[in-house]
Each structure stands twice: as structure tokens, then as C-alpha cells.
Amino acid sequence: MPPVRIAPSLLAADFSRLKDEIQRVEAGGADWLHLDVMDGHFVPNLTIGPPVIESVRKITKLTLDCHLMIMEPEKFVGVFADAGADSVTFHAEAVAMDYARKWKDRGWAMTLPCKALFDARRVDACIDQIQSKGKRAAVAINPDTEAECAAELLPKVDMILAMTVWPGFGGQKFIESVMPKVAKLRKMAPDLDIEVDGGLTPETVKAAGAAGANIIVAGTSTFRSPDPAAAIAALRSNAGSR
Ligand code: DX5
Numbered sequence: 234m235p236p237v238r239i240a241p242s243l244l245a246a247d248f249s250r251l252k253d254e255i256q257r258v259e260a261g262g263a264d265w266l267h268l269d270v271m272d273g274h275f276v277p278n279l280t281i282g283p284p285v286i287e288s289v290r291k292i293t294k295l296t297l298d299c300h301l302m303i304m305e306p307e308k309f310v311g312v313f314a315d316a317g318a319d320s321v322t323f324h325a326e327a328v329a330m331d332y333a334r335k336w337k338d339r340g341w342a343m344t345l346p347c348k349a350l351f352d353a354r355r356v357d358a359c360i361d362q363i364q365s366k367g368k369r370a371a372v373a374i375n376p377d378t379e380a381e382c383a384a385e386l387l388p389k390v391d392m393i394l395a396m397t398v399w400p401g402f403g404g405q406k407f408i409e410s411v412m413p414k415v416a417k418l419r420k421m422a423p424d425l426d427i428e429v430d431g432g433l434t435p436e437t438v439k440a441a442g443a444a445g446a447n448i449i450v451a452g453t454s455t456f457r458s459p460d461p462a463a464a465i466a467a468l469r470s471n472a473g474s475r
């Protein structure tokens with residue numbers, strides 16, 4: 234089981250004081266900094282892009298964990314790696330065949346109904362671009378996408394992200410029914426970094442840690458806490474308290 238790492242999500246920070254906010258969680262014991270990139274197509278929200286990653290890179294030594302919630306990630310993974318991300322995560326659902334993409338017509342990030350809908354060439358193109366720049370490549374799966382959909386990717390990636398909310402917004406409620414999938418992924422890949430993202434608090438992290446997650450993303454419960462250092466310490470000890 235790889236070590237627990239706590240990754241505060243910048244989405245919950247005060248964007249008028251980014252430097253202070255980042256230094257506060259860095260001093261508070263954060264291991265990584267999670268950066269959410271949204272394109273208004275894969276998810277119904279827009280956030281930050283490469284110039285912000287570049288600026289953040291200059292003011293922190295934290296590992297930059299860049300989570301791309303965008304369509305056509307193969308066009309951008311290299312740009313984010315060059316901007317200073319240490320790890321680049323793209324969504325499996327965003328590199329699916331046409332049929333799966335139709336789920337987007339529902340106006341929301343979609344589910345991969347079965348692994349046959351993967352476009353393996355696009356997946357490999359993303360992973361290769363990231364890893365050839367010496368960065369960590371990770372794949373994310375939405376709450377309803379099954380572990381089996383990611384099975385063939387596990388040997389190729391440096392991390393898998395099991396979303397514990399539907400991506401698009403911070404401050405949502407943790408979806409506990411994702412935990413059996415996390416446990417399944419941990420069985421399939423005992424040494425792989427397994428990240429959870431969405432609704433993580435010192436309380437909900439207990440279930441995530443028990444299921445086998447070791448990379449804990451937390452926005453609201455860290456940046457919006459009156460005492461981020463205490464929140465990070467509580468997340469860390471509760472994630473490993475199984
Ligand atoms: C949601 C993002 C998350 C978000 C988590 O789409 O991927 O990283 O910032 O925020 P909290 O911890 O507030 O749920």
C-alpha cells in the first residue's frame with residue numbers, strides 16, 4: 234500500500250490571494266496541490282488554464298497534481314506538463330468512442346458503459362505524451378464508470394483517480410457508493426496510487442482510506458477550514474486509520 238498524501242484542491246481557495254493561500258496549506262503540511270481544469274464542455278463549469286499553472290509553479294515546491302476535466306485531452310496534456318504540472322490526469326470518459334460521447338448530450342460528464350468503448354489509441358497518446366515529458370500520467374473515472382473499464386489502463390498509468398462526486402464543482406457531497414469500486418481497484422493494483430476527489434473531510438476520508446485510497450484530494454475541508462494545518466493532519470491520520 235503506497236503512502237498517504239494529502240492534496241488540497243485550489244478550487245476552494247480565495248483566488249484574489251492565491252500565493253498566501255498556497256503557502257498556508259504548504260506550511261500546514263500538504264503534500265500535493267490539486268489543480269482543477271474545466272473546459273465548459275466535459276463539465277458544465279470553467280476554471281483555470283496553463284498560465285495559472287505556470288504562475289503557481291513559480292511560488293511553490295508542492296507536487297502539482299493537475300486534473301483535466303476537458304474534452305480532447307490529447308490536445309492539451311503536453312501543454313499542462315510544460316506549464317509545470319508534475320502529474321497530469323485526464324478522464325477516461327473524455328477519450329471514449331462516439332457512442333459513449335453521446336452521454337454528454339445529457340449535459341453532464343458521462344459514464345463509460347463498457348470498456349469496449351475506449352479509444353485505446355487516444356488513451357495511449359495521452360499517456361505517452363505525459364510520460365515522455367518525465368511527468369506522472371493518471372486516468373480519472375466518473376462515479377458510475379466501473380473499475381473494469383480501467384483494468385487495461387492500470388499497468389500503464391502512475392495513478393488512477395476514482396471521482397467521489399460528479400466532476401464540475403467543489404463543495405459537493407461525498408458519494409459513498411464509490412467505495413466498493415475503490416476496494417476493487419486496490420485489489421487489482423496493490424501498489425498503485427489511488428486518488429479520491431470530491432467531498433473528502435476528516436470524517437468521509439475514513440471510508441476512502443479503508444477502501445484503499447491513498448491520495449486524498451480535499452478542497453472545502455482544507456482551504457475553507459479555519460485551521461488548514463489541523464484539517465490536513467486529521468485527513469492524514471483518518472485516511473490511515475484502518
Ligand atoms: C470537482 C473537483 C474537485 C473539487 C473538490 O470537480 O475535481 O477537485 O475541487 O472539492 P471538495 O473537496 O470541496 O469537494
Ligand code: ZN
Nearest residue numbers: 267269300430
Ligand atoms: Zn479535482
